[in-house]
Amino acid sequence: MQDSPVFNYINSLSPIRPVRSIPNPNQFSSLNFTSPPSVFTSPHLTSSHKESRFFKTHNSSSSSSSSDPTNPIESREDKSTSNEEVVAEGENTKGLNVDSSMREEETNRDDSVASPCGGDTTDLSLVPYAPRGENDTSEGAGMDLQKMYDNVQGKSETPDWESLISDASELLIFDSPDASEAFRCFMMQRASNSEARFSNGVEVQTMQPDSNREPESANTIPYEAVSLLHRGIRRRCLDFEMPEISKLTTRLVNPRQDVLYRIQVGLQSSISTLQESLDQTENETREDADQDVPVEPALQELNLSSPKKKRVKLDSGEGESCKRCNCKKSKCLKLYCECFAAGVYCIEPCSCIDCFNKPIHEDVVLATRKQIESRNPLAFAPKVIRNSESVLEAGDDASKTPASARHKRGCNCKKSNCLKKYCECYQGGVGCSINCRCEGCKNAFGRKDGSSIDMEAEQEEENETSEKSRTAKAQQNTEVLMRKEARSDLPTTPTPIYRPELVQIPFSSSKNRMPPPQSLLGGGSSSGIFNSQYLRKPDISLTQSRIEKSFETVAEDGAEEMPEILIHSPIPNIKSVSPNGKRVSPPHMESSSSGSILGRRSGGRKLILQSIPSFPSLTPQH
DNA sequence: GAGTTTGAAACT
DNA sequence: CAGTTTCAAACTC
Numbered sequence: 001m002q003d004s005p006v007f008n009y010i011n012s013l014s015p016i017r018p019v020r021s022i023p024n025p026n027q028f029s030s031l032n033f034t035s036p037p038s039v040f041t042s043p044h045l046t047s048s049h050k051e052s053r054f055f056k057t058h059n060s061s062s063s064s065s066s067s068d069p070t071n072p073i074e075s076r077e078d079k080s081t082s083n084e085e086v087v088a089e090g091e092n093t094k095g096l097n098v099d100s101s102m103r104e105e106e107t108n109r110d111d112s113v114a115s116p117c118g119g120d121t122t123d124l125s126l127v128p129y130a131p132r133g134e135n136d137t138s139e140g141a142g143m144d145l146q147k148m149y150d151n152v153q154g155k156s157e158t159p160d161w162e163s164l165i166s167d168a169s170e171l172l173i174f175d176s177p178d179a180s181e182a183f184r185c186f187m188m189q190r191a192s193n194s195e196a197r198f199s200n201g202v203e204v205q206t207m208q209p210d211s212n213r214e215p216e217s218a219n220t221i222p223y224e225a226v227s228l229l230h231r232g233i234r235r236r237c238l239d240f241e242m243p244e245i246s247k248l249t250t251r252l253v254n255p256r257q258d259v260l261y262r263i264q265v266g267l268q269s270s271i272s273t274l275q276e277s278l279d280q281t282e283n284e285t286r287e288d289a290d291q292d293v294p295v296e297p298a299l300q301e302l303n304l305s306s307p308k309k310k311r312v313k314l315d316s317g318e319g320e321s322c323k324r325c326n327c328k329k330s331k332c333l334k335l336y337c338e339c340f341a342a343g344v345y346c347i348e349p350c351s352c353i354d355c356f357n358k359p360i361h362e363d364v365v366l367a368t369r370k371q372i373e374s375r376n377p378l379a380f381a382p383k384v385i386r387n388s389e390s391v392l393e394a395g396d397d398a399s400k401t402p403a404s405a406r407h408k409r410g411c412n413c414k415k416s417n418c419l420k421k422y423c424e425c426y427q428g429g430v431g432c433s434i435n436c437r438c439e440g441c442k443n444a445f446g447r448k449d450g451s452s453i454d455m456e457a458e459q460e461e462e463n464e465t466s467e468k469s470r471t472a473k474a475q476q477n478t479e480v481l482m483r484k485e486a487r488s489d490l491p492t493t494p495t496p497i498y499r500p501e502l503v504q505i506p507f508s509s510s511k512n513r514m515p516p517p518q519s520l521l522g523g524g525s526s527s528g529i530f531n532s533q534y535l536r537k538p539d540i541s542l543t544q545s546r547i548e549k550s551f552e553t554v555a556e557d558g559a560e561e562m563p564e565i566l567i568h569s570p571i572p573n574i575k576s577v578s579p580n581g582k583r584v585s586p587p588h589m590e591s592s593s594s595g596s597i598l599g600r601r602s603g604g605r606k607l608i609l610q611s612i613p614s615f616p617s618l619t620p621q622h
Numbered sequence: 623g624a625g626t627t628t629g630a631a632a633c634t
Numbered sequence: 635c636a637g638t639t640t641c642a643a644a645c646t647c
Binding site: 330334335336341375379409411412413414415416420422423424 | 627628629630631632
């Protein structure tokens with residue numbers, strides 16, 4: 001791979017060496033994969049640029065300067081950023097020349113915010129499978145970045161920087177077990193910006209070891225920051241359940257793409273190490289945590305991961321961790337494949353056979369995705385959505401249940417009683433609703449009949465099943481969930497972090513879309529960024545608290561916005577249920593109309609869910 | 623780790 | 635649209 005044109009190109013861009021070579025541990029800086037090389041002068045840079053200025057735009061919307069002393073975050077970033085990065089940033093800014101005034105608008109305006117793409121641009125970071133530009137040469141696996149680069153230079157109108165970044169960012173696939181695992185470990189980063197954002201977001205949290213430090217309340221955190229963090233996490237496996245992981249990420253901020261692949265490859269395995277480290281340091285103070293002890297091993301392991309590592313189950317019980325597929329016949333091009341379904345490429349930890357769900361087969365992947373989407377526009381949409389926003393049809397029961405989210409289509413369980421992860425509702429941590437056609441529903445998160453979670457009753461009933469062991473597990477999960485909920489400031493959600501609806505909120509590449517509350521988890525995985533362990537710790541480190549806070553903020557944001565999506569959605573309910581209770585095909589929506597997802601509302605954000613092209617929509621927005 | 627169970631996805 | 639088959643995850647042993 002290192003001989004590939006991509007690598008060559010990347011290397012030519014930056015001499016920076018692998019993370020490990022970074023002498024200064026404090027150089028975490030932002031995963032500044034942010035700014036694309038100056039070569040990207042196309043207007044599309046806007047998105048990239050926008051992302052790179054993640055924090056910059058908030059306090060000083062017009063601060064194009066890369067070193068605004070008034071902006072601590074930025075300053076930090078600058079300081080921690082290598083010269084190259086700084087240069088790149090400057091160049092980008094130059095090339096973009098995108099009005100700084102516009103930045104504010106972008107930040108505040110509905111459409112702009114909603115559309116990370118900034119009009120013509122597409123927020124690649126949100127699009128795992130980014131469609132290629134018109135001029136894309138579509139050379140498939142052997143795509144030549146240099147060529148694309150040339151194209152960009154030559155044709156400013158339809159620069160392929162997107163493609164370039166996409167391809168380059170393929171290297172950034174961070175995988176973790178899904179958020180539906182939909183997002184668990186590290187998600188595939190299409191755009192390096194996302195990484196930057198995420199890293200920035202983390203930075204915000206981690207950069208403040210001093211508890212005495214001026215509190216940076218959630219509300220003081222720039223929206224972008226939250227969004228960023230949010231988005232950063234929304235990737236599959238993004239289960240940065242541990243602070244250590246966050247730290248790791250933070251330290252991997254060096255935008256050297258040449259290391260990204262390794263990072264991607266290694267992070268998966270590193271997660272387990274980190275998990276162990278976390279366990280070991282569970283009682284340690286934040287100061288201790290700040291010491292690089294746990295991180296270093298992780299980094300080392302990062303580079304040592306063996307190619308054939310099987311997927312690792314980091315945890316059992318409440319959270320799953322980075323899961324990867326194990327497809328044998330589907331070539332990872334069907335929804336059977338969790339990776340594919342999650343909109344991410346398969347990566348090393350996968351044990352799939354004849355996998356086509358890889359960047360080198362991007363064309364195939366995109367085509368397949370498109371095909372599937374044509375068949376079912378919601379095929380890649382989050383499976384779990386907030387109850388209040390979605391399940392209008394679900395009726396009263398749904399809203400009565402503690403879990404304010406529901407599976408968009410509902411399950412069809414016959415034998416599992418919705419008490420096992422076979423059940424998508426259960427797996428997604430949500431209760432069943434009238435949309436479900438399950439039999440003997442005993443979903444611990446809420447039954448189809450609307451009965452709320454009654455632990456005692458649940459326990460009794462579960463005991464009846466005589467499957468004590470399984471029951472115990474289910475209860476455990478439920479209890480954990482309950483605890484989380486209790487701790488959460490968000491009473492409406494079972495878990496602060498594990499919110500599938502957030503995780504899987506479609507984040508299509510369409511423009512005019514607000515950065516939706518991103519999910520952290522991949523689809524149905526019950527893994528959360530914060531595992532119960534994390535959540536239970538009362539004396540959690542400040543960093544953790546901050547992170548948690550941020551998430552809460554995000555969650556709130558999501559809660560605030562999501563309803564709008566559905567309320568204004570032409571589609572009353574994402575899930576369509578036929579009168580006879582049979583599952584029906586989701587409404588077919590014109591893909592062409594998918595672009596106008598966002599309604600306009602002065603001063604506010606209004607989202608209209610016209611079509612939720614799975615979060616990573618393949619369909620280029622027109 | 624192999625085999626079984628399960629239910630979604632895909633197919634007819 | 636209903637029934638069947640295929641598939642891979644979840645689960646069990």
